[in-house]
Amino acid sequence: MGRVKALPLYRTIPTCMATFKDLNLHAQLQQSLQELNISTPTPIQQEAIPLLLQGLDVAGQAETGSGKTAAYGLPLLQRVNTDIQQVQALVVVPTRELAVQVRQELKQFGKYIANLKISAFYGGHAFSQERASLAHPPQILVGTPGRLTDHLNRRTLDLSHVMQMIMDEADKLLEMGFEEELDKVIAALPPKRQMILFSATMDEDVKELIASSLKNPQFVKVSSNAIPTQVRLVGVKFGATQRQEILVSLLRHIEPKGIVVFVNNRMTTEELAAQLQAQGLAARALHGGMEQPDRDKTMTLFRNGTATVLVATDLAARGLDIAALNSIIHYELPIDAAAYLHRSGRTGRAGRGGTVYTLATTSDEKKLREWEQVRMDEWLSVDTLKEKTPAVAAELTAAFATLHISGGRKDKLSPRDIVGALIAEAGLPADQIGKIEVQDRQSFVAVPAKQRDSILAKLSNGKIKGRKYKVSLVS
Structure with a gap:
């Protein structure tokens, strides 16, 4: 990384609040935002989105809770070409938890974009599954530095089509010692690409990263207080x-x-x-x-x-x-x-x-x-x-217990199927069924703790969508 350069003045966030329609977002994105009850852009979104849609490099200083994922994610989704089955946008994050969260948020925002594939690669996740998924690469890839460089070293990941790279929580990436990994990932990108960086702080290491990896960046900043007024x-x-x-x-x-x-x-x-x-x-x-x-x-x-x-x-x-x-x-x-x-x-x-x-x-x-x-x-x-x-x-003693079901999205199971089975097989009223999470090969459902044993027995002996699955209590 090069010598630290003096950073330009940050852009002033306007006091007049725009709407997402004013920001020229596509109808599919506006529809998903409406369903998520997100009506007004936050200051960082209002300032960053127009710059990113122009293809400019952007460095943003934004605290937790400021809406920065949507600030970079909505332009990213708008610019991706789903007719091309290659990694076009790369989001690098410091932790696996953040990788999973960012993927989920981007999927929610991009719900109405046809043929969109978003994946997350991170340590602790089966490498073989990630490698197999690259047979049909996602247009958007969210990953941790260690796992991304692992793929690059094994030549299983092609980043030559990436048009946008986002370094999210850059201060944390550097604090955790990922400087070499970031250099390797950046070196694998094509020369012409858009670089985006968000960080809660702008210490000297972050400034050096900006100077070495962004070209003529636009700077945006929101309040330094991370705790919302409410x-x-x-x-x-x-x-x-x-x-x-x-x-x-x-x-x-x-x-x-x-x-x-x-x-x-x-x-x-x-x-x-x-x-x-x-x-x-x-x-x-x-x-x-x-x-x-x-x-x-x-x-x-x-x-x-x-x-x-x-x-x-x-x-x-x-x-x-x-x-x-x-x-x-x-x-x-x-x-x-x-x-x-x-x-x-x-x-x-x-x-x-x-x-x-x-x-x-x-x-x-x-x-x-x-x-x-x-x-x-x-x-x-x-x-x-x-x-x-x-x-x-x-x-404070939990009202719910959680059941594990040995089937998920790849088995064509949906939350509706699980609700139907709980009603039909276990006799549980719909309004007593808690949160359901359907993953690729497994699902979880919260049921009333006091009835957990009887529900477990009935669902184990019954069928979900016409098929028997192994059901167990998560302890």
């Missing part, structure tokens, strides 16, 4: 030896669903999740040391309500857009304000509300007050918290 921030003061006791008390006095508890290391996630389970709380651990299938299973259980509390490291602070997330709890303060903002930005997305609780000793409180970009709407003692909200402990 999110309420509450500090909970306590004595230094009471941390776990205070957490349990807090969990018993807030809305009992969609709660992420952030800690600072892997060991704490496992220990704390086990301690919460011993208290009768439906808690699960999530950290980077888990095998990919275990991480996927944990996220499935959290999304469908079988697990109501997720104890996580900062792995979950980047790239996980969880619609069911209502509350964030900082069990331990992260190292700096930027990490605090990234964690907190997991809630309040897409205009939704949410609450961020921070457990704070006297020294923690002092540190929070020194972080100028972190606001605190309210400070409470534990006793005050109990007075303000009634206990809801009984509801």
